Amino acid sequence: MNNTDTFINSRLEERKLAGSYRTLKAESNLIDFCSNDYLGFARSMELKNNVNNYLEKQTQYLNGATGSRLLSGNTAFYEALETEIACFHQAEAGLIFNSGYDANLGLFSSLPQRGDTIITDELIHASIIDGTRLSYATRYKFKHNDLTSLEDKLKHAKGNCYIGIESIYSMDGDQAPIEAILTLAETYNAKVIVDEAHAIGVFGKGLINQQGLDDKVFARVITFGKALGTHGAIVLGSRLLRDYLINFARSFIYTTAASFQQIATIKMAYELLQQSDKQQRLLSNNITLFKSQLGAAYNLIESNSAIQSLIISDNKRTSEIAKTIQSKGFDIRPILSPTIPAGTERLRICLHCYNTESEISNLTNLLKQLLHD
Ligand SMILES: Cc1ncc(COP(=O)(O)O)c(C=O)c1O
CATH class of the missing domain: 3.90.1150.10 (Aspartate Aminotransferase, domain 1)
Structure with missing residues (x-):
């Protein structure tokens, strides 16, 4: 060998x-x-039928996206859906990624710079860990859902500081003390990013919305592969953040866009979610x-x-x-x-x-x- x-x-x-x-x-x-x-x-079957009926009426679409969003892969339909989903979640803007993994990788690797600080819960999802590893910022972990431990790290933060949490943790299923984390973040001028992969659909529009905190978080990641039963994800935040990610998030830039069928299925899944x-x-x-x-x-x-x-x-x-x-x-x-x-x-x-x-x-x-x- x-x-x-x-x-x-x-x-x-x-x-x-x-x-x-x-x-x-x-x-x-x-x-x-x-x-x-x-x-x-x-x-x-309802979602499947809705998708099939919808696709039948759209005669113009291509089988594949033909390129990345920045080249030939973007469509008005794609952007309209991003606006629709952002409105549904009461966010200013949204950018769709091909998966939740890509969304977290792109966001956490591109935003924090050398000299900045990223603090994440010790149970944070691997996609966020991988994103932070690709950034040049200083990284800290705080004990799971432990505000004292988080504050301890916040005291050492330098530059722009980002806190990464999940609203529902993927391995334990428990909730983050979101409001208390936001209060602490405000004291230390840190920005909070919340992954809502396991909250969307299970708790309506997600826990951030349910707790009336839409304006308080810096960004949210919503994935479509769990309760929405399809695939892909959206980063929700300001228009400025969306423009930044289009320019700097490599997992957004250097990949073929999702196909029309995929995007249409996400649209239909959101419609079904709102029906009942x-x-x-x-x-x-x-x-x-x-x-x-x-x-x-x-x-x-x-x-x-x-x-x-x-x-x-x-x-x-x-x-x-x-x-x-x-x-x-x-x-x-x-x-x-x-x-x-x-x-x-x-x-x-x-x-x-x-x-x-x-x-x-x-x-x-x-x-x-x-x-x-
Ligand atoms: C908390 C969390 N974030 C992100 C992801 C990644 O999402 P996706 O499966 O769409 O890549 C997952 C899925 O495993 C997850 O549990």
């Missing part, structure tokens, strides 16, 4: 030994307690049911969102329990270190509007049995 293959093999062996080897799995027939399709939009709150109510009932059935005796992280994480600790034990649950017909996935810190390995259970009462009861009964063994 040459040196590169030896290196690759040894890294993969390390993963296997740690019980954290990753493999791809094709779709299964198991009951979905793992996807991000919280409102069932990805599987919605039935799916949101069903989801909310399921979250309440799941939590009440599992009770306080279990190591469930406090969360009112669709993400309910049950800490098991230890990669091997978490994997084994997940495998047993999968063998009984439920699709739940173990989340292992290094994706999350060692010692917090967990079963991450995602609830949806389409999970039935009996599915939830059967799952919670099984969890109780397994965790008492």
Whole structure:
């Protein structure tokens, strides 16, 4: 074996030994307690029909965007949709990126400069971490949702200071103390950027809007691949920020724009979201049911969102329990270190509007049995 293959093999062996080897799995027939399709939009026949009907009426569109937004890939339709979505979220402007990963990468890498400071929650999503790594600013992490720890870092901040948080954390499902963070940020003249990937749709237009904080945050990232059931993301903020990102966000500039079909699907998903709150109510009932059935005796992280994480600790034990649950017909996935810190390995259970009462009861009964063994 040459040196590169030896290196690759040894890294993969390390993963296997740690019980954290990753493999791809094709779709299964198991009951979905793992996807991000919280409102069932990805599987919605209504959304599919609306998209098909809409596309049928548009005879002019191309199969692909043919280039980046700055070259041949931009359309009036694209820009009108950005305005529509920004209005819906009560933001001044918005810029669509091809994914939430791209949006965070572009925003966090281009805005903070050498001499500036970025402070992020220790549980922040990998896309934000990667964005901050590409910037030349000084980076600090603060303890999860801990205002004292955040203030400690703010005291050391230099230059323009940015705080990165999620309104609902993707691995724990808990909420950030957004208002308190905004108050602290104001004291230290820092700008707050909020990733709303897991709040949009689950909590109406997102938690920032629900808490009346639209004017207080510097920017928001809304992703379309979770409750909206499609793909892509938008950065919401001022017109000035939008112009800046068009000029400096490399993950926006150097990539082919999304196709018309993709953009039209996002438009239809937003229309469906505004038509009824039935799916949101069903989801909310399921979250309440799941939590009440599992009770306080279990190591469930406090969360009112669709993400309910049950800490098991230890990669091997978490994997084994997940495998047993999968063998009984439920699709739940173990989340292992290094994706999350060692010692917090967990079963991450995602609830949806389409999970039935009996599915939830059967799952919670099984969890109780397994965790008492
Ligand atoms: C909090 C958060 N931000 C951003 C992303 C990335 O979004 P996307 O899947 O659209 O790239 C995710 C998805 O995993 C996420 O959980």
